[in-house]
Amino acid sequence: MRRILNLSVLSSLGLLVGLYLVVFHWLVPRHRRPGQMTVTEALAMDMAAMKPPEGVLPVATEVVEPRPFEEAVTYTGTVAPLNEEVVIARVTGRLTWMPFYAGDRIRKGQLVAKLDAGGGEYAAREAEAQFEALAAQHERHMAEAEEEQAQAQRQGSESALQAAQAMLLQAQAMVREKEAMLEEAQRMVEQGRAEVEEAERMVAFAQAQVREAKNRWAALQSEAERARHELAAKERALAKAHSELAMARQSLEEARAEGEQAQQEVAMAEQEKAGAQADLNYWQAEIGRARTLYSKGAISKDEFQREEAQFANAEARAQAAQAKVQQAQAKVRATQARQRQAEAAIAAAQEEVALRQSEVKQMEALVRQREAEVEAAKEQVAQMEAMSQAAQARLERSQAALQAAQAGERRAASALQGAQASVRQAESEVERAKAMIQEATANTHRAQRHVLHAEAVRAQAQASLTATRIVRGYTEIRSLTDGYVVERLIAPGTLLTPGTPILRIAQLDKVRVQAFVSEKDLAGIQLGAPVVIQSAKDGKQWTAKVTSIFPSADPTARTGLVEAIVDNVGVQLLPGQSVIVRISKRRIPDALTVPNEAITQFNGQPAVWVAVPMGKEMGPTQY
Known part of the structure; x- marks a missing residue:
């Protein structure tokens, strides 16, 4: 037993256990896709009773390509x-x-x-209309014969009228000739009068132009004089502006000198303040030391009071030095304010000088313009006087021509009266011929009215016949x-x-x-x-x-x-x-x-899933 479970075997088992833990509990979960199952999980899953894990769904794909x-x-x-x-x-x-x-x-x-x-109703109406049309045609023929007779009578009267009119034309031609002579004489008279009136208007116009030119000349002289006075006033104003500018510059120099003096006083007061402050600091230390010695009985009361008096004097000198510094600084500020005021006055004076110079230049130009206008007006007066003299000479010539034309008018009027007497005699012959023509014309008009009446009756009968035929045609639709x-x-x-x-x-x-x-x-x-x-x-x-x-x-x-x-x-x-x-x-x-079923929602927008090969990453794509 000791041989089997030796140290090497135990080390191998520990290594295997560690490798299992690393692979299945760290490496596999880290590199596995969401929803992907292991081989063991896939073999153990009952597809009939279990749902696919989250992230894994069976899907169908379709190739998307451009198409109509x-x-x-x-x-x-x-x-x-x-x-x-x-x-x-x-x-x-x-x-x-x-x-x-x-x-x-x-x-x-x-x-x-x-x-x-309704049977033969429309046929009867048609026959009646035809009879009325034939009667109207017969009456028209009779009226035309009457009209021809009246026209023959009128032609004879017109022949007599033509002879009388020939005589009248000859007399009228003579009258027209005399009238033309009279009209020519009258035209010449009117022309002479018009020339006289035109000459009188020209004289009046020329005299008015002379008066107007003289008045304009006087007015321009007055305006030129006013312009000279205004120029003198503008030059005085310019001199005054120069004087004010010089005074402002002098005030600025004085303010600058006072400012420099005030700056020196400030420096001296600052030095005095520094000495007084050093003295005060010294006596502050001395009074502290004296107070300590006095409390310990090392000095007398008189000596302590003298020390206090010296401290009070030092404090008073420091306050006086501070007041003097403030007074000097106030003086500096006052001089600076005067400098700014002087500089503002200089700027205003310079603007005033520039303005006055511009006004002087303008007035000089205006004076030159007015003097030129005065000379031009003087020349115009001379021209208008010459034109008035020429108009007066023309008036005299026109009056002489008018008198000659009036004498010719009187002679033409006397000749016209003789020709008019011949015209009146020819007109009486024409009037007799016209009376005969009027009688023939009246007969012709009566015959023509008879013809028109017959034509109207015929047209009415024909219209009735046409309407009857049209209405009869309405029976066939x-x-x-x-x-x-x-x-x-x-x-x-x-x-x-x-x-x-x-x-x-x-x-x-x-x-x-x-x-x-x-x-x-x-x-x-x-x-x-x-x-x-x-x-x-x-x-x-x-x-x-x-x-x-x-x-x-x-x-x-x-x-x-x-x-x-x-x-x-x-x-x-x-x-x-x-x-x-x-x-x-x-x-x-x-x-x-x-397909519609492939469209889903992603972040509130329509989207579709895109199938990509394993291992290939693809970001959102918009179409």
Whole structure:
């Protein structure tokens, strides 16, 4: 037993136990992934009764790569016809023929119904209108013959008028010639008067300009004199500012000298204060020593009192020295304040000097400007006086020309009176011819009114005939559009009145698919967005695009109407049919897509788990 349990065996067992503890209690837990089981735990676990430990779940993976992605919404829609026509009756009558039923194809202009409009009533009205039109045509022919006779009478009167007018034209030509002469003379008179008036205005204007120029000259001279006075005042103000600046500089020098003296007094007072303080310190030590000796009886009371008197004197001298230092310092502060005040006064005086110098320069420039203006005004006065003399000479020439033009006007007026007498004689002949023409014209007008009346009667009869034929045509009812019969509203044999609906025809080669979309999805839908329509019955699909988004929403359902026009080949979509509408909101050509069940939440944000190879670390990635 001692041989087996010797020291080497015990050492080996201890080493094995230590190695086990290190491996299974420190190394394995440190490098094991969260939730990973040991081999022993995995073998001992009953998978039928136990749940996987935390951190270990069986998962499925999927390769994620860019692929096309479409965001779309799906709603239930309704089919409606592209256009719809309700065939109505326009006249009263009984429906005798209408062989069409729901689903029948109708072409534009095709006869769809016939009415019996009360036997021969419309035919009788047509015959009566034709008779009235023929009577009106006969009356018009008679009125035209009467008009031709009146026009022949008028032509004879117009020939006589032309001869009289020829004589009148000759006399009027002579009058116009004399009037032209008179007008020319009058024009010359008016021109002369206008020239006289213009010359008078020029004289008045020139005289006014002379007065104005002289007044301006005087005013500018006065302004120049005022400017000179102001310049003298500004120069006096500048001299005063220079004097104040010199006084301020002198005050600054005096304040600086006093400051230096005060600084010396402060230094002397400080020295005196230091001596007094040293003396006081000495006597403070002496009085302490004397008080100790006196208490011990080493000195007399008189000697102690003398020591106290010396201490009091030293203390008084120290206080006086301190007061003297404070007084000297106050004097220094006062001189410094005077220096600052003097410096401020110098700065203000310098600013005042600069201001006054600027004002003097400005006034000198103003004086030069005023003197130049005075010279210019003087030259203008001379120019205006010369212009006044020229205007006066022009006035005299215009008055002479006016007198000559007035003499010519009198001669032209005398010649015009003789020509006017010839015109009056020719006018009397014209008036007689015009009276004959007026009578013929009146006869012509009566005949023309007769023709117009006959034409109006004929037009009225023709309109009545046309209206009768149109109303008679309303008994045959035709379609105004291509389409299919979707509803038969009346049966043959029914008595109809104007406006009674007969058939409802819808255009179905193209239909409108309408869907009510929620407000949340409505904001992302654009015109032209792709649409897929699927039949709820057989699953057949049609493609289209959004053609209309209605600009109003249902306040109760919170929806808006979206519409797409679809080619309905073979009429497979019927009005009122329910369909499934899938509307595309946007398309991404290379989006990363994952299944919905793979999306989880991480820190309040959507996230997915990414499978990585063992031993590879991967941080958070955003897409």
